[in-house]
Amino acid sequence: MxxxxxxxxxxxxxxxxxxxxxxxxxxxxxxxxxxxxxxxxxxxxxLTSTEAEQQRKSKEIDKCLNREKTYVKRLVKILLLGAGESGKSTFLKQMRIIHGQDWDRTAREEFRATIYSNVIKGVRVLVDAREKLHIPWGNPDNQNNGDKMMAFDTRSTMVAQGMVETQVFLQYLPAIKSLWADNGIQHAYDRRREFQLGESVKYFLDNLDKLGESMKVIKHSEQILKTALISKNTQLVKLYENLESREKCLLNEAFQPDSVLFRPITLHSESDWISSHPEPTQDFEQFYNDPYRSRPTSQKSAIYVQPIGDLLKYLKKKKPEDAFCIVGITMIDLYPRESWNFVFGQASLTEGMGIFSFARYDSDFYSASYKGRLKRVKKLPSADYSVFDGYYTPVISSLLLLRSCKTLTHEIGHIFGLHHCQWLQCVMQGSNHLEESDRRPLDLCPICLRKLQSAIGFHIVERYQALLGWMDEDRSGMDAELRNEATMGLLKPVEAFKECREWVLKCLDVLQK
Known part of the structure; x- marks a missing residue:
């Protein structure tokens, strides 16, 4: 005592x-x-402040460990053993469907790349088996198609993971059709008991037209892309020549036919934006000479992001004097008029305002249990924003953050005067549905990147270094407030940015050579 x-x-x-x-x-x-x-x-x-902080962290860790123990005790693990193609993964998929968890569009889109990979692997197996079984070609001209399939590069990261991109598959589709119609390949298939072949290969090869149905790659010629980027205007060509050599090296990837950084746009269906919303293209010269686009000034150079539930009229009232633009973010589902189903975002190019919605980025949005549905449906006065009071905010997942970053970048791009991109895969592509929105990359194609660089003025390498730094934010360099957020699990989730990060690193490799 x-x-x-x-x-x-x-x-x-x-x-x-x-x-x-x-x-x-x-x-x-x-x-x-x-x-x-x-x-x-x-x-x-x-205790000193440092010791008190360490003790608090220790208690938080103990709580997390106890929660994990409880979770592991309740977890039921099942080990499925079986030979290849015996139906192990099919069993799990069927269990998911039986218990009412159907596959959403994003999941089905991921399966598309797996199906393409399985088809190419299956055709390669059949071509190889035909040769080893000494079965002659039905059409000798198919030797070239067979050689093309056997030369398919299986060492890329995506193929190693059992996935093939749509534009790659479409390049091989004519050869695959011709081979499957060949009597020699059909004879090899009849002898499939002598070698291992995926059971689903025949189903997909019989339905090749469906696999490529409504899909189209928008591939511009090298000269058209070069003109769109550099222009034929002497003054604009001189501006381009004045850029740093390493920047021109990256931007020139726009018209390199085999570029791994900037790929052609692939339309997956008639419901995609370019198919359903025909628009004129905008090259760099048209952007540069546009008299109506907004231009930042020393007095108006700030970009404000305002979390609200209200719309563009509200933003106009709230716009600070030094703002180049103000962008509102909301969890309310948006649609501009009764004839539209929804929009991810909308921007006013002349007023310097935009707004976009997180609502459809929530993974639970399409479920019956979604908590963000409005309870009140009666029409309110135009100045009454009470419907937004205490509105539902979902858990910020890495996928929701990635989708939101894409849309915010897209809408602010419009405010700077960038139109929808139809040149290459780009964050400025139009988006008609969530599946199409997810296909967009996080950053700009070279043509749109040059537009933004002309409007703001920045070094491209510094831009990519800043993007990489944002994704890799070092915890040791955070201030006290952010460290507390990290301890409480509030640090921004960036798991879904892995592919974007790899792409930024490739761009930096080109810029730093």
Whole structure:
């Protein structure tokens, strides 16, 4: 038990005597409890700020471990054993469907790349088996198609993961059709008991037209892309020549036929934006000479992001004087007029305002249990924004953050005067549905990048370094507030940015050569 000395008494009186004070206090120290004893009696009272912070973190970690233990105890693990193509993954997929969790568009889109990979692998197996079984070609001209399939590069990252991009598959589709129609390949298939072949290969090869149905690659010629980027105008050509050589090296990837950084746009269906919303293209010269586009100035150079539920009229009232533009973000589903189903975002190019919605980026949006549905459906006065009070905010997942970054970049691009891109895969592509929106890359194609660089003025390498830094934000460099957020699990989730990060690194490799 800890004893506390009395205020009065002989120790206090002795302390008052000048010459003997130090000696007396030394004796008092023998009677006082030690720091370790006090820490045991009053935990936390004598801790430094650093020790208190470490203790709090330790408790948080203990709580997380206890939660994990509870979760693991309830977790049921099943080990499925079976030979190749015996139906292990099919069993799991069927269990998911039986229990009411159907596949959404994004999941089906991921399966598309897997199906393309399986078809190409299956055709390669058949071509190889035909040769090893000494079966002659039905049409000798198909030898070239067979050689083309066997030369398919299987070392790329996506193919190693069992996925093939749409534009790659479409390049091989005519050869695959011709081979499957060949009597020699059909004879090899009839002898499939002599080699291993995926059971689903025949189904997909019989339906090749469906696999490529309504799909189209927009591939511009090298000269058209070069003109769109550089222009034929002498003044604009000189501006381009004045760029840093490493920047021109990256931008020139726009018209390189085999570029791995900037690929052609692939239309997957008639419902994609370019198919359903025909628009004129905008090259760099048209952008540069546009008299109506907004231009930042030294007085109006700030970009404001305002979380609200209200719309463009509200933004106009709230726009600060130094704002080049103001962008509102909301969890309310948006549509501009009764004839539209919805929009991800909308921007006013002349007023410097835009707004976009997170609503359809929530993975639960299409489920019956979605918590963000408006309870009140009656029409409110134009100045009444009470419907937005206390509105539902979902958990910020990495996928929701990635989708939101794409849309925010897209809408601000419009405010700078960039039209929908129809040149190459680009964040400025129009988007008619979530599946198409997810296919867009996070950043700009070279043509749109040059437009933005002309409007703002920046070094491209610094832009990509900043993007990489944002995705890799070092925790040790964070301030106290952000460290607390990280401890509480509020640090921004960037798992879905992995592919974007790899792309930025490739761009930096080109810029830093």
């Amino acid at each position: 800890c004893r506390r000395p009395r205020r009065g008494g002989r120790w206090a009186a002795a302390a008052a005597r000048g010459g003997r004070s130090l000696a007396v206090f030394a004796k008092m120290a023998d009677f006082l409890p030690s720091r370790s004893a006090l820490s045991g009696c009053f935990p936390g009272c004598l």
